[in-house]
Amino acid sequence: MIDAARLKAMVGHIADTIEREKDRLCALDGVIGDADHGIAMSLGFGAARDAVEGLDETADPTMVLNTAAKSFLNAVGASSGPLYATALMRGAASIKGKAELATEDVVAMLQAMAKGIQDRGKAELGEKTMIDAWLPAASAAGEAISQGLARALSAASEAAHAGAEATKNMVASKGRAERLGERSLGHMDPGAASAAMVIEAMRKSLTD
Amino acid sequence: MIDAARLKAMVGHIADTIEREKDRLCALDGVIGDADHGIAMSLGFGAARDAVEGLDETADPTMVLNTAAKSFLNAVGASSGPLYATALMRGAASIKGKAELATEDVVAMLQAMAKGIQDRGKAELGEKTMIDAWLPAASAAGEAISQGLARALSAASEAAHAGAEATKNMVASKGRAERLGERSLGHMDPGAASAAMVIEAMRKSLTD
Amino acid sequence: MQTKKIINDGNKAVDEMLDGVLAAHPKHLKRVEGSPRSVVAVDGPRPGKVGIVVGGGSGHEPTFLGFVGKGLADGCAVGNVFASPPPDPILECAKAVDGGAGVLFQYGNYAGDVMNFDMAAEMAAMDDIEVRTVLTTDDVATKDKAKRRGVAGNFFTFKAGGAAADMMKSLDEVERIVRKANDQTFSMGVALAPCSLPQTRTPNFELGPDEMEIGMGIHGEPGVTRGKLKSADEIVDDMVDRIFAEMAPSRGERVAVLVNSLGSTPLMELYIMNRRVRQRLDDLGLETHATWVGNYCTSLEMAGASITLHRMDGELQEMLDRPCDCAMFRAG
């Protein structure tokens, strides 16, 4: 049963995962960006975890995600801030009024999150951003929805990882790496790498 | 026969010697000072060489040393500038009116140079400065004067080297290293090291 | 081995820096109450005046904070190191400096800054504050002017906006002038050694012990060419040639010059560069109206420098020459 408490735990689990991988994300960002992506993500999800932990029993799932969104944004700014804040707010809106989430709700939430990132950042597939992990993940979850939550989220996580991997062969045309042109080839996009971690952490926390 | 031409050659020979040892002198100065002694000495004697080479036939020994003094000073400043400029000017004054220098004249010149450095810098023996090479050299030359120029200058050069070596066991109380106190122990004074080179170059050039 | 920094906790570096800034400059700067990352000019914002809000990531000091003061920026939103501030402190600045004549947002063109400032602009609109935005796009390392990064050229675009607003011009006018200033601002950088973030304390890129990179961004983003370190004159020529190619200057035109350290390149080297810059300008028959040399837009302790040329007509020159008095900069 996925309720507000599970979503709080999910936020915490994402935060722990990112904290562990922070240095790797900074190193990836160092190659084609400004070396701070791990810091931004860990500050953001760290703040989100602290904020949702502070919520009392009455908070519903929407409130959990909205709280996470606001605290992430205020702790971070940067690119990740608006992108993840929008993702989380859209996720929150997609489950409005629900105390418990069914498989369809979780998948809708994931899709709303991906859509939020795209609306905020205006990136298309293939531009070497976190969108290259989030969009395939959202589609894969949708396609696997009839096989249950665990399969849907596994499919999402696998697609996110494959998408992140695929950014190595892309030339950046959004974000800080945009001006590198061909020099961005061969390197994984840090935002896509962290997206795959976030989605896998969601899967693990919501289905294990 | 030591005339103006030989003195010009002597200045050139000192310049060449210092040029070769420049890095070592900077390294010595790096330990207890500001790492520029080799630069100062090479700029100074380089400028002196260029200036005396530009003198015509009519220049007498005094003019050679005075020219060297002025050009050294203007090229360098620092501590070495006033000290060596004074040394060279006093050397010049000590041989005033002479077209050729006898052994006594050369020794008097060397002693006048040492005295000039002491008058300018007010350092005493044992304060870990170039004085610890120059004063023993001047005394040794005086004591060996009856044995001829070559022996007098050899004695000076040996005394200068011994004096430089001895600065390792001195605590600085003049110049930039003065504030180090005990921490200056164990390190040769760069000015004493270069003084030994200068005196040996004088010996070689005036007696070989 | 971690890089050496005089800091306490890396995560607190920005807030502790701000405490030190506010302690040092009480005559120029104050915090917006309840919004510790929003700093406004003590003397500057006033009724009827367009408010100028600047901001961006920390680590570029004196950009952006140092340009807050009378005759220049009215407010500054302070982000984490190399990270745009979030919308909230930007919005609080906009509210604090709004004099009823609208607010201009000025900042460098980076995806993160654009998203955060745009969100703040939307929120300000809901509070009935009219906000316009002009991005600084001066870094000619990118071909397409609209996509260029904002680097040291902020100096000239902020100065133009600050002066125009100080002259009580309308929001339309201030915006027009800043756009013109930005169109006439061209920068190029060179990096010799990396910086490191207070949190990672790891060099944020690698460069061989005898290498330099032309065109590197002020966050260490890769540039246009990497090669052996050349002489000052060769480096300046390479940079100036790239600037001229975009700027296409003509004999008799007036320019202002900024030779800027990325952090650890000292004034001696900058002035040696400026000597060559001036020779190149003189050779082309350009008139150098004013020159600034020093730390204006840094990248933590990165080694390297940038050159910015700002071409002026009479109006832009008037903006540049107008007095201003900021926490870390004064002119006029």
Added chain:
Amino acid sequence: MQTKKIINDGNKAVDEMLDGVLAAHPKHLKRVEGSPRSVVAVDGPRPGKVGIVVGGGSGHEPTFLGFVGKGLADGCAVGNVFASPPPDPILECAKAVDGGAGVLFQYGNYAGDVMNFDMAAEMAAMDDIEVRTVLTTDDVATKDKAKRRGVAGNFFTFKAGGAAADMMKSLDEVERIVRKANDQTFSMGVALAPCSLPQTRTPNFELGPDEMEIGMGIHGEPGVTRGKLKSADEIVDDMVDRIFAEMAPSRGERVAVLVNSLGSTPLMELYIMNRRVRQRLDDLGLETHATWVGNYCTSLEMAGASITLHRMDGELQEMLDRPCDCAMFRAG
């Protein structure tokens, strides 16, 4: 491997820097004709005014050159890197700024500077120019006040001399005030990484990758203690404790603060230091009248910083507050 610098020929670095300085600051600085290493203020020297001549080795920019201008120094003799200028350019400065009321030489206390400036003073006396000298001796790394090196504290002693002379005080008075300013100026430095001379391009001292040295001089002369790099607050506390021990401040006294980069330590770290400095001053009940933070007395690209405290009575405060307008500094 050579250290990285943006220079041409190391032996020409100082003259090329000067060319760049003169090109950048024509409104403030000019060369004395026939004496390229003598720089004087365009606006400053005038009949009846005591002339202030400063100077020393290059590599500390903006010290000394940057403090030439109206209300501060009238002339500056420029030496080679870390080397006192010779007497000639000092003498030419003295002649150029002499307004008939005498000239004050102000510089840091180093054997080489003393010898060269004293020679210049003797030569000036032969030209019937009365010269007095006040050495800056602010570096508390040395116990005996008279033997102390002159470091960033020049900022305050020069400012006092420049203001007193600008007020048309007599040579006696200017000298008295500068001596008082120097008596009330206390500095302490910390080095994190070495600089290198343009000619050698070799680090001029060695420091372990996790080490710092408290009390190191601005030419890399050894300091008082070496140890593991500590936190900003611990470093500042160590430095401030040493300063307080010499200064013996009392509750209610007024001080000015200078937190200075040795070259490559960026503003972020300096302001973090300043935060702690202010805490310490507040804790003692001292009144902080003014604070400067930035590159004021550097050591090429050395990493590290210094803290200077300047205790003021009413007269010294008047000197500090008096406006001045220099090539690289403005106040008041």
